[in-house]
Amino acid sequence: xxxxxxxxxxxxxxxxxxxxxxxxxxxxxxxxxxxxxxxxxxxxxxxxxxxxxxxxxxxxxxxxxxxxxxxxxxxxxxxxxxxxxxxxxxxxxxxxxxxxxxxxxxxxxxxxxxxxxxxxxxxxxxxxxxxxxxxxxxxxxxxxxxxxxxxxxxxxxxxxxxxxxxxxxxxxxxxxxxxxxxxxxxxxxxxxxxxxxxxxxxxxxxxxxxxxxxxxxxxxxxxxxxxxxxxxxxxxxxxxxxxxxxxxxxxxxxxxxxxxxxxxxxxxxxxxxxxxxxxxxxxxxxxxxxxxxxxxxxxxxxxxxxxxxxxxxxxxxxxxxxxxxxxxxxxxxxxxxxxxxxxxxxxxxxxxxxxxxxxxxxxxxxxxxxxxxxxxxxxxxxxxxxxxxxxxxxxxxxxxxxxxxxxxxxxx
Numbered sequence: 171x172x173x174x175x176x177x178x179x180x181x182x183x184x185x186x187x188x189x190x191x192x193x194x195x196x197x198x199x200x201x202x203x204x205x206x207x208x209x210x211x212x213x214x215x216x217x218x219x220x221x222x223x224x225x226x227x228x229x230x231x232x233x234x235x236x237x238x239x240x241x242x243x244x245x246x247x248x249x250x251x252x253x254x255x256x257x258x259x260x261x262x263x264x265x266x267x268x269x270x271x272x273x274x275x276x277x278x279x280x281x282x283x284x285x286x287x288x289x290x291x292x293x294x295x296x297x298x299x300x301x302x303x304x305x306x307x308x309x310x311x312x313x314x315x316x317x318x319x320x321x322x323x324x325x326x327x328x329x330x331x332x333x334x335x336x337x338x339x340x341x342x343x344x345x346x347x348x349x350x351x352x353x354x355x356x357x358x359x360x361x362x363x364x365x366x367x368x369x370x371x372x373x374x375x376x377x378x379x380x381x382x383x384x385x386x387x388x389x390x391x392x393x394x395x396x397x398x399x400x401x402x403x404x405x406x407x408x409x410x411x412x413x414x415x416x417x418x419x420x421x422x423x424x425x426x427x428x429x430x431x432x433x434x435x436x437x438x439x440x441x442x443x444x445x446x447x448x449x450x451x452x453x454x455x456x457x458x459x460x461x462x463x464x465x466x467x468x469x470x471x472x473x474x475x476x477x478x479x480x481x482x483x484x485x486x487x488x489x490x491x492x493x494x495x496x497x498x499x500x501x502x503x504x505x506x507x508x509x510x511x512x513x514x515x516x517x518x519x520x521x522x523x524x525x526x527x528x529x530x531x532x533x534x535x536x537x538x539x540x541x542x543x544x545x546x547x548x549x550x551x552x553x554x555x556x557x558x559x560x561x562x563x564x565x566x567x568x569x570x571x572x573x574x575x576x577x578x579x580x581x582x
Contacts, residue, residue, distance in 0.1 A: 211577035212280045213485075214271050215537050215546060216256050218245040220525055220565035225258065225269065227286050228560055230535065230548055231577070235562060236286065241265060247570035248301035250308055252323060255289060256570050257308055259298045266293040266310055266319065266333070268326050271572045279578040289326040293319040293333035296342075304349040304397070308333075311347050311357075316340035318347060318355070320375070338377040343367050346393045348400035350420035354380050356400035358390050366390065370402060370418050381422025390416065394443035394450060399464055401450050403438035413437035415452060415462050415469060427467045433457065438469075445487035447504035453481040459492060461507060472502055479519065480529040485571050491536060493529050495519045499536060499554060513554040516540065516547060525567045532575055539566040 209230035217226040218240065225238045225245065246259040256269045268289035274281050296314025303309070310319040310333065317340075319333035336355075343360040345367055350356065354374055358367035366389035372381040388405025395401070402416040406426065413436060414428040429438070438452030438460060450462040452469065459472040459481050473492055478500075480493035489510070490502040499515035502508065516538055519526050525541045536549040544564050550556035 206577075209532065209535050209548070210573075210575045211579065212273055212574045213532055214273070214286075214572040215530070216247050216249075216269065216271075216570045216572055217539060217546060217562045217566045218247055218258070218568040219243055219563040220541060220567045222564055224563055226562045226566070227271070228537075228546060228562060230537075230558075230560075233558075233560065235560060237563075238269070238286075238288065241267065245568060246299075246301075247568045248303070249570050249572050250323065251303040251305060253572060253574050255308075255323065255326060256572055257301045257303075257310065259301060259310065261297050261299050261313075264294060264296050264298070264314065266295070266298045268292075268308075268321070269572075270326065273573050275574050275576070280574050280576050282579070290329050291321055291326045291331040291333065293321065295319045295333075295335065299344065300346050302347060302349055302395075304395075307349065309347060309349060309355070311345045313344050314342055316342045316345065318357070318377075336373075336375065336377045338371075338373045338379070344391070346390065346402065348393050348395035348418075349397075350395065350400070351397035352420050354420060356393075356395070356402075356418045356420075358393075358402070359383065368404075368408070370400070370416060370424070372418065372420065372422050383424070384422070385416065385424040385426060387416050387426065388413070389437070391437065392440045392452075394441040396443050396445075396448065396450070401441050401443075401452075401462060401464070403441050403452055405437050410437075411435050415441070415450075417464060425467070427462065427464075427469055429469055430460075430471065438462075440481065442481075442483045442490075443487070444483045444490070444504045447488055449504045451481075451483065451490060451504070453478075455479060459490060459502075461504075472507060473500065479526050482529050482531060484531040484533065485575060486533060488533070489531070491529060491531050493527065493538070495521060499549065501551065511551070511554075515549050515554050515557075525565070528567065528569045530569050530571045532571065537569060537571070539569045541565045541567050 215228040225240045242260045248257045258267045270289040272284040295312030300311040306323040318336040321333040325331040341363040345358040347357040369383035390404040392403040440453040442451045458474045477494040478492040492500040497516045500512040548558040
């Protein structure tokens, strides 16, 4: 039987339990669906079309598809480092916009700040082409005038905001750039207007030279950075007989890592940095995918087939995915370099197709835009035969992933 003292103790226990329960509900009212086999709730897939001035957002977890009016078709799409925004580049129209997915991460959960929409900021450089993002900063290289456009996410939804222009006095060219942790940029340069770049210099945010180029190469294309090093794909010299990787550090040192013996007259035209694996990867459609090791100064093969037309690092930067003309998908663990899985994922692709399928991937699914059918195929990476087909537009030809690999939401 309870006496008065017992009742007080029991009441205190109930009050503490209720308070704890309320705190849990108020502070961490999450959705616990991390292992339900579906895609993470806060992953978004953004698609642009070859013929239509429409941008389409797919929410794979729910299958929700939303369309937005873009300015022009054939927009190039690039996710920002924060996961919230995507740069939308209309290269031939001298315009760049920003799409806002409306999501922010708070480490243990994701907030839906607002519905997806166009951000307010724009950039009007001549022929905006390459895009890079680090922290909250976005960087666009404008091929038409050799300038950079720089934007900060704090300004993205400010009415009338514009990307700032950084002019380093470079001639127009099809260039590339990288952001360093100390706030400087590695940027390509050319000696002849409109010609391919053959040098890289390091500049400050105002365009002034921090470190001049010390090494001339052949034509440069493609690059990536880990914050300390910027790696560029390049031919060794003007003859184009051999190639490799030009490495530029944030303190200005430069060195060239040659391709493997027998590689031939080819260049690694795309360079990727896999953040979780801390690895650089070089890709050539004619030669396959290669690991670029900055410690040993070597380039070694991951996949040497000449049929891989898509090569992408997954969203977390852990795995490399290759899609070949026969429709086969291969997944490599970048920590070990081992082939984890391979198998048929889509129908065979014609070599002559101007716009072939494009690939992106999370830890759970590969997303492949199929121009011919107007669909994005969501391929389960645990079982390639498990495919969900999403009708998105007439001719989807560009793809980007936004958001976060999380299903933990928070309700205020």
